[in-house]
Amino acid sequence: xxxxxLSHKLGVIKRIKRIIFLISVAAISTQLTQLSYAQxxxxxxxxxxxxxxxDDNAPSLQALSAQTNVTLIQRKGAWTKVKSDTQTGWIxxxxxxxxxxxxxxxxxxxxxxxxxxxxxxxxxxQANNQRAQSATLGIRGLSPEELKTAxxxxxxxxxxxxxxxxxxxxxxxxxxxxxxxxxxxxxxxxDRGSR
Amino acid sequence: MNPIKQYxxxxxxxTSTAASAQFGNFGDLLKKGLDATKKVTEASxxxxxxEEINMGEGIAAMILGASPLHEDKNLQRYVNRVxxxxxxxxxxxxxxxxxxxxxxxxxxxxALPGGKVFVSIGLLKRLNNEAELAGVLxxxxxxxxxxxxxxxxxxxxxxxxxxxxxxxxASERIARTGAGQNALTSSLSNAAAGEAIEFVKNGAFLRPxxxxxxxxxxxxxxxxAARAGYDPYGLVSAIxxxxxxxxxxxGVSLLMSTHPTPNDRLTELEKFAxxxxxxxxxxxxxxxxxxxxAAVK
Numbered sequence: 202x203x204x205x206x207l208s209h210k211l212g213v214i215k216r217i218k219r220i221i222f223l224i225s226v227a228a229i230s231t232q233l234t235q236l237s238y239a240q241x242x243x244x245x246x247x248x249x250x251x252x253x254x255x256d257d258n259a260p261s262l263q264a265l266s267a268q269t270n271v272t273l274i275q276r277k278g279a280w281t282k283v284k285s286d287t288q289t290g291w292i293x294x295x296x297x298x299x300x301x302x303x304x305x306x307x308x309x310x311x312x313x314x315x316x317x318x319x320x321x322x323x324x325x326x327q328a329n330n331q332r333a334q335s336a337t338l339g340i341r342g343l344s345p346e347e348l349k350t351a352x353x354x355x356x357x358x359x360x361x362x363x364x365x366x367x368x369x370x371x372x373x374x375x376x377x378x379x380x381x382x383x384x385x386x387x388x389x390x391x392d393r394g395s396r
Numbered sequence: 397m398n399p400i401k402q403y404x405x406x407x408x409x410x411t412s413t414a415a416s417a418q419f420g421n422f423g424d425l426l427k428k429g430l431d432a433t434k435k436v437t438e439a440s441x442x443x444x445x446x447e448e449i450n451m452g453e454g455i456a457a458m459i460l461g462a463s464p465l466h467e468d469k470n471l472q473r474y475v476n477r478v479x480x481x482x483x484x485x486x487x488x489x490x491x492x493x494x495x496x497x498x499x500x501x502x503x504x505x506x507a508l509p510g511g512k513v514f515v516s517i518g519l520l521k522r523l524n525n526e527a528e529l530a531g532v533l534x535x536x537x538x539x540x541x542x543x544x545x546x547x548x549x550x551x552x553x554x555x556x557x558x559x560x561x562x563x564x565x566a567s568e569r570i571a572r573t574g575a576g577q578n579a580l581t582s583s584l585s586n587a588a589a590g591e592a593i594e595f596v597k598n599g600a601f602l603r604p605x606x607x608x609x610x611x612x613x614x615x616x617x618x619x620x621a622a623r624a625g626y627d628p629y630g631l632v633s634a635i636x637x638x639x640x641x642x643x644x645x646x647g648v649s650l651l652m653s654t655h656p657t658p659n660d661r662l663t664e665l666e667k668f669a670x671x672x673x674x675x676x677x678x679x680x681x682x683x684x685x686x687x688x689x690a691a692v693k
Contacts, residue, residue: 241640246659276524276633278676279669294632295666298659299639357460358453361512364465364472365494371480380481380625380679387619388671 241273243283243297251290255280262290270300445510448546449492452510459498459514466499466517466692474688478526479513479533485623486541495533503641507536509545520689522637526681530624531631535617542616544609607656611664618665622675629676635661 245268250261255277263285265271271283271292281294366374375382443451465472472495479495491511498504501518508514513536515529523529539545614635618628639658656664665672 241637243636243640276629277680278627278629279673294629294636295662295669297636298662299636299641351458351462353454353457354461354464355457357464358457360465361456361460361494361496362492364469364476364496365492366473366476366480368480368484368489371477371484374477375481375625378625378679378681378684380681382485383623383625383675383678385619385622385671385675387616388668389615 242270242300243273243281244300245269245271245292245296246298247296249292249296251283251285251288251292253290255282255291259291262288265292271297443546445491448543449510452508452512455508456494456496456512456514459508460496463498463500463516466497468497468692471497471520471688471692474684475515475520475529475533478530479537482530482534482620482624482626483511483537483540485620486537488541491540493537503638505532505536507539507545509540509543511540513537513540517692521692522641523634523685524682525630526685527621527626527628527630527679528634528637529630529685530621530626531617531628531634534620534624535613535631537620538613538616539609541620542609542612544605544613548605610656611661614661614665615668618668618672622671622678625678627676627678627680628672630680632662632665632672635665 245265247267249265251263251265251271252259253262265285269285271285273281273283274289275282276294279294280291281297282289282291283297475497476493476495480493483489483491483493488511493511493513495513495515497520498514498516500516502516503519503522504514504516505519506514513533515532515536519532520529523532614631618631621630622628635658639662
């Protein structure tokens with residue numbers, strides 16, 4: 202190999218290295234964009250493994266005990282990419298729960314919040330109120346203040362109906378990705394016979 | 397009485413008795429009287445699909461009076477397309493489905509009878525991709541598909557039968573609740589419409605559904621999202637996001653205190669992990685979602 206050939210090869214390698222560097226920068230930028238909307242802390246709800254890949258058979262990087270806090274990086278199918286205190290890897294999404302408890306909110310209502318007031322209005326007694334708190338709502342979270350100022354708005358309703366799209370419009374929209382219609386059985390067959 | 401007021405009045409009667417039925421352990425009472433069951437079955441035939449749709453229109457008008465639509469037309473159209481595509485995979489694909497993004501920072505999504513579905517901009521802004529949105533909308537579509545709200549209203553139409561059962565079963569609690577309900581309806585029968593709206597203003601639409609119905613909507617929602625070609629873990633992800641909201645966040649307190657906890661919902665959904673895993677490699681659709689959301693003011 203002549204000196205010229207060698208320096209040419211070195212030049213090529215340099216260029217390749219530069220391209221790899223630029224790709225890495227681009228990849229990191231993308232990663233940062235993802236991080237910007239998902240800086241969440243999650244907690245393991247059981248002892249689990251932090252794995253090198255989003256795969257049950259991937260090597261374990263770290264054994265995590267239950268109630269370990271991790272920082273969310275990305276979600277992908279059944280897996281969540283997270284950062285532990287020392288490592289970055291993948292954990293099954295179902296092995297993670299929110300790190301924030303909602304006990305404070307529940308306690309607030311038990312001491313007589315808006316909903317218990319409604320229950321009293323409907324003739325429910327104290328025991329029934331407690332029962333209702335374990336139940337759920339058809340409409341929830343619209344604040345009492347917003348409801349108190351409500352008057353039927355036919356114009357807004359017309360606008361909402363005007364925004365509706367047809368089945369064929371939705372199909373065209375699905376094809377853009379494309380999203381494929383898939384045959385999926387309800388595991389409890391609740392909709393069997395009604396299709 | 398104009399149609400909207402008429403339906404609000406019907407709903408008012410329905411919700412008041414539905415709530416009473418719920419408090420009185422309706423299920424147990426039914427088992428105690430075959431006659432009553434028969435009456436319930438007959439009464440449940442009364443609400444036609446047309447009535448169901450009109451009820452939804454009436455309630456939607458009220459909700460929109462409280463919380464108007466977000467002004468971004470592209471966003472509205474986008475959410476309608478995602479929602480209609482998901483609803484097309486349900487057993488009720490031909491309802492007049494209409495999806496509305498309401499302009500409130502509260503974290504909400506809810507369904508009304510007949511195919512009206514609302515999602516708040518506060519919730520949308522917390523989501524990361526279209527699969528998560530599809531999961532949220534699919535949960536609501538499942539409520540409509542399974543007629544959860546309609547069934548609550550139908551059970552209210554059996555109020556006469558209900559009180560009969562209460563007496564024969566000597567259920568003191570139901571009798572007391574039933575009496576309360578009579579007083580309520582008779583006081584409204586005069587200036588019904590005006591008082592109906594007043595009733596709405598007092599939050600009577602916050603009618604309780606059984607916890608099991610929320611879990612059912614989660615399970616069927618995941619199935620519908622997968623049928624539509626989305627990664628069904630989008631719904632799991634959305635619930636996990638809810639599980640991380642702080643109670644002091646705007647509008648979350650009521651949602652959290654009146655629902656199964658997001659963590660309980662995740663635990664229930666995990667029972668169907670085999671189904672979820674099978675379709676986990678389907679689309680998440682990040683780019684189209686990000687583009688729409690980036691343009692939202």
